[in-house]
Amino acid sequence: IADVSPIGDFDLAAVYVSDAQYNRNIFFDTTPQAIRLYLLYNHWGLQILVYAFILVDLALAIFEDPAVVPLPIWVTSVIELVCLAAFTARLVHYAKVIPRERFWKDPKNICIFAIILLSLVDMIIYGALKASGFYAVRWSRVLRPLLLVNITEGRQLRRAFRSIRNALPQILYVFLLFMFSVLMFSLMALKLFGKRGLKTIEGRPYFTNYLEIVFDLYVLVTTANSPDIMMPAYNFSVYFAVFFITYILINTYIFMSVFLAVVYNNYKKYLKEEVRKLVRAKRHKMVRAFGVLQERKGEGEPVVSQACWNQLVRLVQPDISNAHRELLWSVSDDNNKGCIGKVAFVQLADLLNIQVIMMKSRPHPLKTWLPSLYLSSPSRLVCRMVQHKAFMYTYDLIILVNAVFIGLDEEDPLIANVEWAFLVLYLLEILLKLYSFEPRAFFSRHQFWNCDLSKYNIQLNCPFLSILDIVFILRILRLIRVVDNIKRFRAIINTLIKIGPTILTFGQLIVVVYYIFAMVGMELFKGKIRFFEANSTDPDKAFCGNPLLKNSVFAKHNYCKNNFNNVVSSFILLLELTVVNQWHDILFKAWENTDIKMFFVLFHIVVVIIIINIFIAFVLEAFFVEYTVDQSNLQSSLEKKIEELELGLSACFLPGYKTVDGLLQRMFEADLDPEDFADDEDFDPNNPSNLNFPNPNFDSV
Amino acid sequence: IADVSPIGDFDLAAVYVSDAQYNRNIFFDTTPQAIRLYLLYNHWGLQILVYAFILVDLALAIFEDPAVVPLPIWVTSVIELVCLAAFTARLVHYAKVIPRERFWKDPKNICIFAIILLSLVDMIIYGALKASGFYAVRWSRVLRPLLLVNITEGRQLRRAFRSIRNALPQILYVFLLFMFSVLMFSLMALKLFGKRGLKTIEGRPYFTNYLEIVFDLYVLVTTANSPDIMMPAYNFSVYFAVFFITYILINTYIFMSVFLAVVYNNYKKYLKEEVRKLVRAKRHKMVRAFGVLQERKGEGEPVVSQACWNQLVRLVQPDISNAHRELLWSVSDDNNKGCIGKVAFVQLADLLNIQVIMMKSRPHPLKTWLPSLYLSSPSRLVCRMVQHKAFMYTYDLIILVNAVFIGLDEEDPLIANVEWAFLVLYLLEILLKLYSFEPRAFFSRHQFWNCDLSKYNIQLNCPFLSILDIVFILRILRLIRVVDNIKRFRAIINTLIKIGPTILTFGQLIVVVYYIFAMVGMELFKGKIRFFEANSTDPDKAFCGNPLLKNSVFAKHNYCKNNFNNVVSSFILLLELTVVNQWHDILFKAWENTDIKMFFVLFHIVVVIIIINIFIAFVLEAFFVEYTVDQSNLQSSLEKKIEELELGLSACFLPGYKTVDGLLQRMFEADLDPEDFADDEDFDPNNPSNLNFPNPNFDSV
Known part of the structure; x- marks a missing residue:
């Protein structure tokens, strides 16, 4: 009964899913050729290349006058031309992907186009003026960082700028009130102190010029000139301190808190709105993908079969392991029906964004090769010892003692030798752990802490910052491991890593x-x-x-x-x-x-x-x-599934999300209706290019 | 059918309502005699007296060695003894009000007792040591401010301290992590900079002593020594700036934000819990008051009649106007039944806490005395002119121009004379407004802005801060009036006033x-x-x-x-x-x-x-x-009632609450269940002194 979808449909569905996964909101043509171009456009290699060119373009400031490392003008100009050519190529590529009328409606394309054009004009003018010996300014350099904002990949950045722009009116009102307060206090200060003939420490007259008072009191809000600005008046009379105390209370403490409150409140409000739009757009894309792949079984609701789904996932994420894919399927198809409906299908984009490390818990290779030796009682004792908590604590202690030695004088040859002893101890730790844990499990669990270079004391002396210095720093970073072992601290550190x-x-x-x-x-x-x-x-x-x-x-x-x-x-x-x-x-x-x-x-x-x-x-x-919130719903249902299925897998969730949007989406998860598919009723699967696609308006800054 | 409650019951009910209104949680005896004592204890006069004595006690530091104004030891000692006697009297009074076993269970009583005792002991030791010529320290002075916390009226303060105490464990974890980070960076700094022989501007060795580095980097977190602490290293090599930038990013920006997050989160959490308890305790007290006054009409739910209610309100708030009382009743008895049930009765405490200014809109006195003149067309023109917005804007402009003149040099006799012209203009404004507005309405609406002393340029010259200075300041404060006329600003200013x-x-x-x-x-x-x-x-x-x-x-x-x-x-x-x-x-x-x-x-x-x-x-x-939230539910239902009833009254709500708890309660209003009467089922109106009174535990700090 089921119609098998043609290959082209899978490509299209995969593009939708991938767009949903990475929150891309690009309105592309749906012809097979355009889809291939679009896939190329989204290739990670090209994206990295664009960022590399932007980086080079920005870094040109190091070589242009006034330069850190001066280079001739023709060298920097050629490099800049290459960069501009790359940006143009990227823009042309983008123009091929989306319909022409869409291309010229999008302010960010116009922005990039204008930046390229203005840069060229500026380079020509600058070259001409310099050649004829006039004074010239490379004014277009101010525009360069705007490329970061306006390229397709700069979504987060655009969102941040939009949030700021939307919060501006509210901030402005508070700022005007704040400036009014500063101006009023300045007037009072002029009246109170202007006539008393006081002098600052530098011997200048104190609080006699209104504009200077305004500036000084503005600086006081930042606390940068406290208490110096107060001292002449305070030395004159203790009562004058009341003026400054009132000023600091009102302007430094209350107004600065109000700024935070207003910025916070508005930022949150607009971000919530954006995330809501984002999630709706994501669901729409998934519904489209569903529409492309859906089959009807008898009279029931349309569904997607497991075979279809597998092919789709393989297309979207070619490097996914079979076990991981099966796990995701079993989360989606909770009742083992062999097919899933729309609601379960839509989850896929979020499921793919949860980082799961799948590991078969397999026996130690030594156990397979030398079972008699590895399972002998002394060997078992060693394994139990290493796996015991006391072993960890011992090494925590060793690291702490090491830290003390690092702090001590290194000129002393004894201490330098002790450092070698520590090195031996750390090597011993690694060997023991390799012996008692399965090597792959060991490396994945300790990937962060074992990667430090501290074990290799390379003796190289650069003029200023030697590699030795870096090694010192890395050795000290080892201390983090000690703190990370304490549960309370780990929670805080994990949060810090998540917001990274x-x-x-x-x-x-x-x-x-x-x-x-x-x-x-x-x-x-x-x-x-x-x-x-x-x-x-x-x-x-x-x-x-x-x-x-x-x-x-x-x-x-x-x-x-x-x-x-x-x-x-x-x-x-x-x-x-x-x-x-x-x-x-x-x-x-x-x-x-x-x-x-x-x-x-x-x-x-x-x-x-x-x-x-x-x-x-x-x-x-x-x-x-x-x-x-402790874990997102999807994460916990994934974990539950792993326990239920007893897959013989140990999955570990990395703290963090593959995309920044993950954290944002979680922030406002409570406010999002999980079943809100909005106006997808009027969505026609045969014509995915209909115009009601509720794209958040991604205008440039 | 209704039993009329005896007078004593009204007293008891009034005490309950008043306790609910001011969130007092005192477990008093319910005998008529104890109630009278309790009423005396809560008399505002005695409360002010206690604060006055505490103020005097704290202010003693001004006169004690090291003194601002030295006084002989015997004078300060006698004053302190008087204060201590007053505190003792207050404590004894309190002991008479509540049951003895309760008194000694309450840590704040024990605290006050201990403070009084220790102060006495300290005074004796100090006196004895001084008399025999030894060195002596008045150590008990540290205890004095704790009186502020432990007196019955220090509820808000105790709550703040409790919130801090409850948030401490969380803050401690972050602090330890933060200190760990500072210690680690210090170790790195020692290794990176210690051996380079750098000098600070004062010529001291740079970053060579570990403990000094820790302190310097701690100071850098407060930004107080930025960029000085960085300059020697930065001058040596630009790469070293990376160390300081990383440090500032992690410790100054991220950790300080995390501190704010942790403090904020915990403070909010515990405060919410406290406010929840507070609201429940308040409702319980109101239910008790209801239990004392309730009557049964036939088979229905118990109710309180309007007559009873009126008598109660008059007892609780003797200065309430009849119109105000009727308004409150009509809000409570929404359906005009002549009696109210428990839920409506419980609102009373909150209703009494909304500040309402009741004003009969009556005709201008001149209209009654000289109708022909006052209603003549020139007189009407004047009134329309004054009531027109342009009049307000004109005076705003005049105030601004005045501000400019204040900023100008006053030595100039012309400008001094212009000041008199402004004075005349302001007087004219007041006269015109008195002419066109009903005087009482005028004064109540403008009570704040017209009260400034600026109209009376009293020429008195104190040595340092003359009254002239104060007049100047007040004249500048008049500028606030201009800002307050702009709606956007008023919203912000009102919020600031509310949190005052x-x-x-x-x-x-x-x-x-x-x-x-x-x-x-x-x-x-x-x-x-x-x-x-x-x-x-x-x-x-x-x-x-x-x-x-x-x-x-x-x-x-x-x-x-x-x-x-x-x-x-x-x-x-x-x-x-x-x-x-x-x-x-x-x-x-x-x-x-x-x-x-x-x-x-x-x-x-x-x-x-x-x-x-x-x-x-x-x-x-x-x-x-x-x-x-724009207004609390009660406030808006009050406003609706005023409109509905067309009482011929114009009520105006003052921004702010009679009690600080009002704002707190509103903060968490959304989370409070309005119908949550908790375990009041097991409440026995005949024995209000049963022990399940769910007092929030008001222990001392």
């Missing part, structure tokens, strides 16, 4: 913002401050090569390397500004004009008030999820 | 902790640093009277007034440490031994990591409630 991938999204967000600020900063401030090596005897060293900095805090604190002279030091300077402390000293006198203050205040608002708060909000939310 | 009362609880919490640290700090460090007035010519001034501070950052930054020489400067110093910035400079070299570091690290953990995070958690939660 999403921190990468924030990392990209930060890189985009930093890169833009660094490019602008470099054009504005390059060469204003010079750094002199420690052994330099140049008299300019005392003021970082800038006479304005004579006797300044900046020069006294040896801040000369905090400058915009190249992209690396710019990034580190921006990081210091993110940490906020001393930022007024870092920027204050060094940069001639006062417009620079706006540059830094803007940076503070964007990075500290918005992005860092979103980061905190994310960590908070992730921890709450970890504290309240 | 609870911030007072945190204020008390902070005072308790600060006081204890100040007392300990004063004993340990008094007199180590001296402050010299600006006109002093003492050569010791350059190093704050402590040779150890020669050429230190502390002396250079004029930090001499940051000392423990008296209770006021101790508090300000502790506040600076709470703000965290520069704390290592404030404490580092000034205090001889390194034990002081422990004192400050402990302070940081207690105040910044725990209390400030709880404060932030509270603000977050309060804002979420405000963003999601």
Whole structure:
């Protein structure tokens, strides 16, 4: 009775499932040729290649003027042209995959197109101006990080930017109120302190210029100039401290908390909405895949047979083991009917995203080769000993003692020799464990802790950071193993590891913002401050090569390397500004004009008030999820199944998800209706390209 | 058919309702005599008196050695004895109210008893030692702030402390992990930088002593020594910056967020549990009150008649207006039956806690006295003009212009005269509004904004802070009125006002902790640093009277007034440490031994990591409630009733609650079952003193 689906249908269904699995929302043509092109477009190799080209493009800042490692203009230009060609090729490929009218409607394609075009124009203008000896600026470099946002793979990043953009109005209201409060307090400060003839430590008049007061009090919100800003008034009269205490309470504590509250609340609200859309889109794609493969058995509901399903899974994930696939099937087909309905089929995308390591628990190879020796009573004693908890504790203790020795003076030859003894002990541990555990089980369980290089004390001396240093660090990292053995700590560490991938999204967000600020900063401030090596005897060293900095805090604190002279030091300077402390000293006198203050205040608002708060909000939310929910429903039903089936398998779940969306989806799982297939009633399996596909609108930033 | 309850029953019921209203959980005797004593105990006058005595007791630190204003020992001792006598009297009063075995089971009574006893012992020892010329310490002063926690009225404070205590284990685990990370990074830092012979700006060896590294990196978590701590390594090689960036990312950003997450999560969890208990206890008390007053009409459910209810409300709140009382009744008796059942009766406590201002909308007095004049067309024009929005905007503009003039130089006689013009304008505004609005409505609506003293430029010159200064500040506060007129801002401001009362609880919490640290700090460090007035010519001034501070950052930054020489400067110093910035400079070299570091690290953990995070958690939660829920159910049903009844009343709800618990209860309203009367089935109205009263356990800290 069942119609066997043609091969082409399987390809299409596999693409739908794979899109659902990775939350791709691309509206592709469904002709077999277009599907093949689309599969190529999504090939991991090409994706990595695109990221590599973006990385090279961004890294060009290291070689362009002002450069860390100067290269001739023609070299960097050629590299940039190659990169641009690669982006163009990728864009053309994308245009072949999706219908033309769709291509030009999508703002992110237009964005990439514009970036490529503007970069070319900029390169031509720059080359022409330079050739004729004029001053020229490579302004298009500011656009480069936007590529990260607008490529098809930058989904998470786009989502983060959208969340920020949506939260902006609310943040703005609080910010205006906050600025109003700062302005009002500044007015009070002017009236209270302006006329008293007080002086700051540097001998400047204290609180006499309104705009300077506003800036100083803004800095006080970041706590960077506390208590210095208060001291002249406080030294004058203790009552004036009340002013500053009130200010700090209202603006530093209450308003900053309100910022966090507003950012948190809005971020959560919009993210929830996005995740809801995402899950609906995912279900739709799965319903489409189901529609392609479905068969009707008699009068019943349409179903997908196990054979079909197997072929599909093999297509979607060619490297899946048979045992793993059977496990997933038995979770889907809970009642052993040999076929599954729509609801069970839709789960597949999520099931494939749970990382399961399947291992046949097989006997130790020695047991097979030398059973008499391996099963003798001394050998058994060794195995029991190694498997005993005391063995683990002993080695924890050894690692701790080792840590103490690492801390001790290494010049002492005795201690250097003790280090060799520890090495022998660690080797012994590995051998003993290999002896008593099945090797594959041992390696998969300890893959993280045994991989450290600490056992190989390679003696190589680089000028600054030797491999020896890295080995030291790795040896110290071994201490983590001790902590990880304690259950309470492991729970916290696991949560930290789980939020790891999403921190990468924030990392990209930060890189985009930093890169833009660094490019602008470099054009504005390059060469204003010079750094002199420690052994330099140049008299300019005392003021970082800038006479304005004579006797300044900046020069006294040896801040000369905090400058915009190249992209690396710019990034580190921006990081210091993110940490906020001393930022007024870092920027204050060094940069001639006062417009620079706006540059830094803007940076503070964007990075500290918005992005860092979103980061905190994310960590908070992730921890709450970890504290309240223990495992997702699918994970626990998978585990139950493994126990039920007694498959002779030991499956272990890795903490973490294959995709970042996994964590997001879990965050809002409670709010998602598992049976919500929305408007899939009007979905026609014969025409999957109908236009009601409820794509979340993925516009660019 | 209905039995009329005797007078004594009303007293008892009123006490129950009042206890429910203010969330008092005191197990009192129910004899008429004990009830009278209990009513006296709860009299607001006595409560204020107790707080006044505690305030005096705490304020004694100002007069005791090391004193701000020195007083002879016998004076402070006599005052303290009077305070102790007052506390004893209060305790004895309490003992008379509740059963004896209950009294001695309650840890907070034992606590107060112990504090009184220990204070007496300490005073005797101190007096004896001083008289014989020995060195003596008033150690019992540390105990004084605990009175705030343990008096019957300190419910909110006890609850806050309990929440902290319950969250401690979780915080401890994260803290241990965090300290482990700091220790590990310190070990790495020792290995990476220790051998390179680097120097700090002060010329000390850089990162050579393990314990000092731990401390420095702990300070880096608070960002106080960023980027100084990094500069020597960064100047040496740019690669070393990676170490600090990793450290800041992990320990400053991730771990500090995790602390907030853990504190937030636990605080919320336990607070929810407490509020649940509180609401149940409140309902129980109301059920008891109902049990005392209930009548049976035929076969139906027991009810309370309107007459009974009226008498009860009049007893509970003697100052309630008839209109207000009728309004509350009509909300309770929604169907106009003339009597209410248990569920409606139980609401009473919450209804009484909603602040309603009742105003008869009556005609303007001028309309009654001079109708022909007041209703003439010019007079009407004036009224329409004043009531028009443009009038408000005009005055907003005037206030803004005034603000600009305030900012301008006042020496100029022209500007001083312009100020008089503004004064006239403000007076005109008040007169016009009094003319066109009914005076009572005007005053109640504008009570806040019209109360500022700004209209009276009293010319009094104190040495430091003149009344003129205060007038200036108040004039600037008028600007708030402008912002408050914008709807978006008002929502935020209202939320801030609503969380105001609870911030007072945190204020008390902070005072308790600060006081204890100040007392300990004063004993340990008094007199180590001296402050010299600006006109002093003492050569010791350059190093704050402590040779150890020669050429230190502390002396250079004029930090001499940051000392423990008296209770006021101790508090300000502790506040600076709470703000965290520069704390290592404030404490580092000034205090001889390194034990002081422990004192400050402990302070940081207690105040910044725990209390400030709880404060932030509270603000977050309060804002979420405000963003999601608009009004409590009771408030909206009250409003609906007012509209329905067209009572000829205009009621206005004040933002805020009569009790702090109101906000807390609303926070968790969604999670509370409105019909949950728990085990009130086994409640016997004839024996209200049965022992299953589900009191939340109110143990002391």
